[in-house]
């Protein structure tokens with residue numbers, strides 16, 4: 001025993017020993033911070049392992065820098081590096097407590113929306129245990145000053161230092177490999193800062209963010225107002241003027257957007273064992289008070305949900321790689337639906353989502369979009385068993401959302417982002433009584449069950465809107481954001497379509513998602529309702545909505561065309577450059593007749609010319625939209641009657657938002673709750689969610 005201790009002591013008296021001790025303590029403390037100070041959601045064994053493991057490579061590489069220096073200096077340098085890294089963790093802990101997100105360089109530069117509203121003073125945020133991140137630094141300094149460890153003055157060969165750096169890099173490589181096998185496209189798709197920290201650690205996250213920010217600012221710095229010219233002329237050329245019979249028909253109505261997660265068009269009217277999967281959505285789809293579309297495509301890229309949001313609220317495409325909301329959402333200037341509607345028509349604007357606010361950088365991007373409120377997870381009461389997959393189960397989420405919706409001064413523009421119908425389509429037994437598919441593909445089979453659950457959730461929501469009378473002056477907009485079953489499940493897709501084999505044409509049509517506009521009494525307003533067969537997609541939603549609400553989009557930099565206009569070109573670009581038109585479809589390099597699905601193997605000269613023309617439009621459309629986002633070109637575009645969104649004035653801080661909501665209700669007197677003598681209408685919401693049986697929802701309150 002004594003000799004073992006002796007050996008340890010002797011080891012620590014060498015530079016390598018001291019280094020190992022520093023690394024070990026630093027790794028343990030980082031891991032402790034990850035586990036207790038952040039909410040990284042490491043749920044599986046491998047994620048838990050990586051959460052601990054990822055602390056090592058960066059500690060070895062960064063503390064290892066000191067090994068290149070001599071004598072006493074290297075000891076102190078190692079401690080200084082440790083202290084700096086610890087301070088960075090400390091700063092992130094405080095920031096995270098306020099924003100549920102990590103610090104980005106954009107935040108530091110002050111160009112971000114977040115920096116303006118650190119609404120609580122630091123003293124209120126700090127907790128004594130936060131200082132534990134300095135514990136190892138203090139221990140090491142004491143040990144050094146008290147000479148409990150002797151400084152090893154011997155020369156530490158550069159070769160050895162380099163070997164240690166190499167070991168650090170190799171471990172990082174292994175870390176990256178394991179991270180990618182658990183979460184493919186981790187870095188390219190740019191989901192959430194939380195993910196990068198969870199898998200790769202806070203130090204790597206910072207470097208990654210730094211590189212990304214530098215690259216983006218360089219592109220932005222090069223762009224000038226002149227770059228807008230080709231954009232303006234393209235958009236003017238392809239502007240589709242509104243159909244007069246629809247224009248302004250829904251002016252002044254509340255708008256509730258129901259984001260149907262991963263919901264594909266084929267689910268409508270689809271039956272399993274003779275039962276409709278989505279009876280509620282089916283009846284909306286066939287209602288004479290609905291304008292529905294059956295040739296409406298999702299156009300998302302890697303940014304999935306966030307790309308859908310980007311298109312729906314800006315009529316700008318997502319980027320070819322990653323999520324535009326993440327990479328450009330914080331800093332760019334936008335002229336988005338929430339800002340336009342609030343400035344032009346006095347709408348109150350809010351987004352609702354039962355997930356952490358950092359996902360897809362919503363917490364920052366929404367400020368740029370001009371959303372006045374963002375009700376994310378912390379606004380929702382927590383109930384036993386209420387979360388599955390990416391967030392609060394739809395039935396519970398929608399009910400709780402109404403607690404806030406009833407407080408929004410009318411007219412309001414509210415987006416409800418559901419999430420239960422999301423891959424891997426898991427739902428607990430007590431919520432699933434619907435039969436699954438029998439394709440034999442485990443990912444695909446339960447899809448109809450979560451879709452059915454989503455449908456029931458929408459039914460409960462609509463019942464509430466009916467009961468409270470809100471429905472009468474509310475336009476419901478429902479859309480599926482993207483495919484639920486990806487093209488990788490060809491065998492299952494073939495079974496669903498009742499085919500032997502799927503073609504590229506089938507896969508193109510597989511990208512259809514629902515889009516419906518429902519308003520009670522719409523059929524008697526002198527407009528054509530029912531199922532509209534025009535070819536369009538998510539990029540076209542905003543101009544459509546604008547025209548219905550009576551805002552002319554003629555001068556806007558928006559890449560879509562009003563779906564109700566008779567002047568549309570009906571070219572639907574996919575993010576990868578493929579496309580669909582009413583006559584021809586191009587998908588994965590193959591050409592088809594859209595109506596029949598017959599492949600065009602040997603196109604005629606005329607057809608070739610036609611394809612080229614369509615392709616040119618698609619490539620230009622996507623390319624110019626990318627230029628607008630990458631170059632932040634809207635900062636140069638003055639829109640008359642529109643002032644730049646003052647992001648810094650917007651806060652999603654819980655207390656501040658609740659306070660504001662209280663104040664504004666009193667002032668404007670038009671919220672549903674206010675009209676109901678300031679009594680909550682939530683008791684009008686009936687749900688069969690088993691989690692809510694005999695449970696009282698406890699919402700956060702302010703004094």
Ligand code: GP9
Nearest residue numbers: 303304305306355359390
């Ligand atoms: C997460 C949710 C899912 O907040 O919106 O996003 P997705 O994976 O569909 O892009």
Ligand code: MN
Nearest residue numbers: 262304305481
């Ligand atoms: Mn989605």
